[in-house]
Amino acid sequence: MKFLPKAVTATIVAFTLAGCASTPSGPSTLSDITPIEQGDSIALKIAKLAKLERNIKDLKVPADFDTGGYSLTQGAVDVTTGALGLGVSSGFGFSGSITELGLGLLMSNKNAPYAAFSFITFLPNGDTSEIYAFQKAMISSLGKIESATPINGGNVFNAIAENGSRFSGCKPSTVKPCRFSTALNKETIANSNELNSLGLGERIKQDAIIVRWSLPYDVVEAALIQGIPIKNTFLYVPYKNPKAEKQSLTGEVEKMLIKVPYIIDLDNNEALFFVKK
Secondary structure (H helix, E strand, C coil), rough: CCCCCCCCCCCCCCCCCCCCCCCCCCCHHHHHHHCCCCCHHHHHHEEEEHHCCCCCCEEECCCCCCCCCCCCCCCCCHHHHHHHHHHHHHHHHHCCCCCCCCCCCHHHHHCCCCCCEEEEEEECCCCCHHHHHHHHHHHHCCEEEEEEEEEEEEEEEEECCCCCCCCCCCCCCCCCCCCEEEEEEEEEECCCCHHHHHCCCCCCCCEEEEEEECHHHHHHHHHHCCCCCCCEEEECCCCCHHHHHHHCCCCCCCHCCCCCCEEECCCCCEEEEEEEC
């Protein structure tokens, strides 16, 4: 499955609008969002641009910290075995629980990191029609769409699904449509010079509007298997998501949900962790 980072062999299942609320009023500028520091990890910079950094701080480790040959920023940590939380399989680096290194505070705070998956796309022209078309096509795979209604920060699709199907928030009927909500929100605007100054120029090579969007739990796994067609897209993976686990077709989603949130670069198949270099 080419969409997964090298270290991740499990299938991902994903998210809804929960935990990702913001009132759309046009994209913000860099001066309007949480300040991005040069020392922030790439993951934290992307989370701030997408306004998903709530209660997330980079893990600080000593300059000579031994990662056992694993690159924390290039996705070489074996998250499929929970290595980031339990100690890498080689016995080096993270030899104990990551909570011992300071990220345990994330789990106890009343404003814990968002517990829902989110896609983050850097659009060169701000035209969200391709994302909307993809959302609609994936929901159409569940049944015939009867209507699509814009809501704050997204859309609601009503679809007649096959009777007997099982969905995360709907009991299908041949006459009563199921309601599927999707996020689609322009969060921040940044030009190429600003992205270069943030160290994102190698990944994003032109002006962009950062868009946060979602798919229903019921179709994200299928979407990732077939591949996300929108370039410059990242996936925010929460530290826990019981609903997503229940919607997994393979039962392997728990392998993606480690003790801390992280971000996957879907173009380069890399996992980006909230760890300072």
